[in-house]
Amino acid sequence: MAEPLLDIRGLQTHFHTFGGLVKAVDGVSFDVKAGEIVGLVGESGGGKSVIGFSIVGLIDPPGKIVGGEIRFDGRDIAKLDERAMRRVRGREIAMVFQDPMTSLNPVYTVGRQMDEVLRLHTDLDKAARRARCIRMLEDVGISEADKRLDAYPHQFSGGMRQRVVIAIALLAGSRLIIADEPTTALDVTVQSQILKLMRRQVEDTGAAMILVTHDLAVVSEMADRVVVLYCGRVIERGLTDEIIANPAHPYTRGLLDSIPRIADRQHRLRQIPGTVPDIRSIGLGCSFRARCSRAQSLCAERSPDLAHVRGSLDAACHFPLEEAAR
Amino acid sequence: MIKRLLQMMLVLFVVSVIVFLMMSFTGDPVFMVIPIDSTAAEIEQARRLLGLDQSLFSQYWIFLSNLLQGDFGRSYVFRQPAMDLILERLPATMEMVVVAMGIATVIAIPLGVYAGANPNRAASRSIMAASLFGISLPGFWVGMMLIFFFSVRFQFLPSSGRGETIEVLGLRLSIFTADGWSHMILPAVTLALATLAIILRITRAGMMEVMRQDYIKFARAKGASRRHILFAHGLKNALIPVVTIFGLQLGDLIAFATITETIFAWPGTGKLLIDSIYRGDRPVIVVYLMLTAFIFVVINFLVDIVYTLIDPRITVK
Ligand SMILES: Nc1ncnc2c1ncn2[C@@H]1O[C@H](COP(=O)(O)OP(=O)(O)OP(=O)(O)O)[C@@H](O)[C@H]1O
Ligand code: SF4
Ligand SMILES: [Mg+2]
Numbered sequence: 133m134a135e136p137l138l139d140i141r142g143l144q145t146h147f148h149t150f151g152g153l154v155k156a157v158d159g160v161s162f163d164v165k166a167g168e169i170v171g172l173v174g175e176s177g178g179g180k181s182v183i184g185f186s187i188v189g190l191i192d193p194p195g196k197i198v199g200g201e202i203r204f205d206g207r208d209i210a211k212l213d214e215r216a217m218r219r220v221r222g223r224e225i226a227m228v229f230q231d232p233m234t235s236l237n238p239v240y241t242v243g244r245q246m247d248e249v250l251r252l253h254t255d256l257d258k259a260a261r262r263a264r265c266i267r268m269l270e271d272v273g274i275s276e277a278d279k280r281l282d283a284y285p286h287q288f289s290g291g292m293r294q295r296v297v298i299a300i301a302l303l304a305g306s307r308l309i310i311a312d313e314p315t316t317a318l319d320v321t322v323q324s325q326i327l328k329l330m331r332r333q334v335e336d337t338g339a340a341m342i343l344v345t346h347d348l349a350v351v352s353e354m355a356d357r358v359v360v361l362y363c364g365r366v367i368e369r370g371l372t373d374e375i376i377a378n379p380a381h382p383y384t385r386g387l388l389d390s391i392p393r394i395a396d397r398q399h400r401l402r403q404i405p406g407t408v409p410d411i412r413s414i415g416l417g418c419s420f421r422a423r424c425s426r427a428q429s430l431c432a433e434r435s436p437d438l439a440h441v442r443g444s445l446d447a448a449c450h451f452p453l454e455e456a457a458r
Numbered sequence: 459m460i461k462r463l464l465q466m467m468l469v470l471f472v473v474s475v476i477v478f479l480m481m482s483f484t485g486d487p488v489f490m491v492i493p494i495d496s497t498a499a500e501i502e503q504a505r506r507l508l509g510l511d512q513s514l515f516s517q518y519w520i521f522l523s524n525l526l527q528g529d530f531g532r533s534y535v536f537r538q539p540a541m542d543l544i545l546e547r548l549p550a551t552m553e554m555v556v557v558a559m560g561i562a563t564v565i566a567i568p569l570g571v572y573a574g575a576n577p578n579r580a581a582s583r584s585i586m587a588a589s590l591f592g593i594s595l596p597g598f599w600v601g602m603m604l605i606f607f608f609s610v611r612f613q614f615l616p617s618s619g620r621g622e623t624i625e626v627l628g629l630r631l632s633i634f635t636a637d638g639w640s641h642m643i644l645p646a647v648t649l650a651l652a653t654l655a656i657i658l659r660i661t662r663a664g665m666m667e668v669m670r671q672d673y674i675k676f677a678r679a680k681g682a683s684r685r686h687i688l689f690a691h692g693l694k695n696a697l698i699p700v701v702t703i704f705g706l707q708l709g710d711l712i713a714f715a716t717i718t719e720t721i722f723a724w725p726g727t728g729k730l731l732i733d734s735i736y737r738g739d740r741p742v743i744v745v746y747l748m749l750t751a752f753i754f755v756v757i758n759f760l761v762d763i764v765y766t767l768i769d770p771r772i773t774v775k
Pocket of ligand 1: 147149154156157174175176177178179180181182183194195230346411
């Protein structure tokens with residue numbers, strides 16, 4: 133098998149806050165191959181966005197990558213200096229931020245902000261750049277793209293701005309696209325249109341994509357593989373179909389059961405009880421134990437390591453779920 | 459736009475009323491124009507001549523209609539139109555202020571951007587500490603210190619006057635001669651100091667706020683250079699309060715460069731104002747105040763236009 137395009141090993145990103153050390157990402161490992169879409173899922177605070185920012189080297193103080201490797205195309209980009217990293221950002225790896233309302237600079241036209249990417253990363257002349265921007269805007273479903281290029285972000289609706297941000301991320305033809313909740317502000321039809329576009333981009337260019345989302349339905353439609361995060365750790369990962377059909381981790385099961393479109397008939401629709409604990413107060417043991425119906429005394433004593441369970445599934449649980457009998 | 463112009467007129471009208479009332483309540487100007495040994499009848503006559511015997515309201519009316527006809531009164535002292543006196547000296551003040559604002563801006567903006575983008579560095583802290591001196595040291599003291607060092611100790615720069623001037627577009631200016639510059643530099647620096655410190659601090663505050671925004675991070679994610687991010691993405695968003703303060707400071711320096719002009723014997727309007735106040739030369743003071751108000755109104759208007767150039771979300775009302 134070919135070497136993965138992105139290979140994250142034991143990534144640790146911590147924040148030194150006044151309230152104490154927040155281990156937002158604590159020993160995360162997964163890989164993404166070229167042409168593949170990997171879904172990053174988990175409840176709020178799981179560390180999904182922090183992983184994204186770690187990859188593109190945009191963790192600002194008080195945060196810091198304190199351990200692990202981020203191997204991109206064979207070299208550890210977590211160790212690159214700012215200058216070298218600038219040549220990776222936008223060109224090799226593009227990112228769509230979680231909050232598209234605020235990602236665009238209010239004092240420049242949309243066209244100029246799109247053009248910036250092409251100016252930085254291509255040798256195209258002005259006319260060619262403009263043509264490409266127009267085509268990209270049309271691709272993300274913005275009509276009258278030619279005119280829209282000269283408008284300012286405040287003249288766009290929220291959904292439109294989100295599409296512009298996606299267009300910017302796709303513009304330079306990066307090899308890895310990190311999309312952090314790319315379709316949250318969009319209605320369902322537009323959402324599926326955008327997702328299709330993003331998938332087509334991946335298929336056409338052989339790029340890889342990390343798709344961050346709460347929405348397991350989106351993941352099941354889009355992703356080849358899924359990484360489930362909880363409190364800064366990978367608690368389960370594997371092929372999408374397998375995870376959706378038969379998760380090994382109780383948390384993943386809980387996530388699936390809370391989604392009407394996926395939960396199968398045997399499991400009633402229900403929310404996971406309790407809430408995500410404060411990362412700083414987990415201490416020893418499994419971070420999910422307070423909410424887990426299978427928890428036993430071992431779960432409070434030792435935190436489970438990620439280990440192979442069956443098929444493609446790895447899970448971090450002392451008592452993984454059996455394959456459901458059909 | 460029309461509304462805006464009317465608003466500007468209204469401001470000037472109100473200022474004219476205030477100036478007029480202020481002048482009417484501060485002493486009887488008739489004693490400025492008559493010889494000391496005048497008889498009561500002569501005083502009465504002078505009063506009538508000056509229109510001081512009429513009601514306050516009709517005095518104002520005369521004052522206003524004269525203003526509107528471009529008649530701003532004559533200096534009691536120089537016996538020539540007060541406006542001419544001021545306009546004659548305005549270029550001197552203006553060029554000093556322009557140079558001072560130039561110095562302040564060119565230094566303050568980059569330092570403010572740096573300090574705002576790297577608030578925790580030692581250099582930024584030093585810049586901020588130094589700017590506190592800039593704000594709190596009184597201008598006259600700075601001026602005297604500069605004279606002491608550069609003119610007295612090292613005899614390096616002249617301490618007074620304007621130096622050689624040449625006529626450019628009908629204005630006598632010294633910024634086009636080397637000698638003029640050597641005279642200009644000390645007063646301009648003195649004048650610039652406080653403004654420099656204020657603009658620097660405002661720029662820093664704005665940059666600190668802006669650098670936290672998502673669009674800055676997004677620009678970084680595009681791979682833009684640090685400099686481009688600071689000056690193109692950051693500064694432009696931090697500029698609105700800077701422009702506001704710039705406008706206010708500009709007006710302030712034009713109107714009240716008095717102390718600096720006095721210290722350096724710079725023959726500008728500020729010195730004329732002081733002299734006129736000493737001599738009770740009311741028409742000159744009135745014209746001066748009206749002109750100052752006018753300059754402020756115009757600057758404010760220009761500032762509003764600049765706002766719209768900076769931020770597309772702002773429109774001129
Ligand atoms: N700048 C920061 N300072 C301190 N803590 C931070 C910072 N950024 C993130 N964190 C912490 O890191 C943890 C993970 O945050 P992250 O934003 O990655 O979660 P997420 O999975 O993306 O959640 P969401 O679904 O809400 O976007 C959270 O506990 C958060 O409080
Ligand atoms: S380790 Fe224990 S507490 Fe944690 S998920 Fe597995 S069974 Fe539940
Ligand atoms: Mg997030």
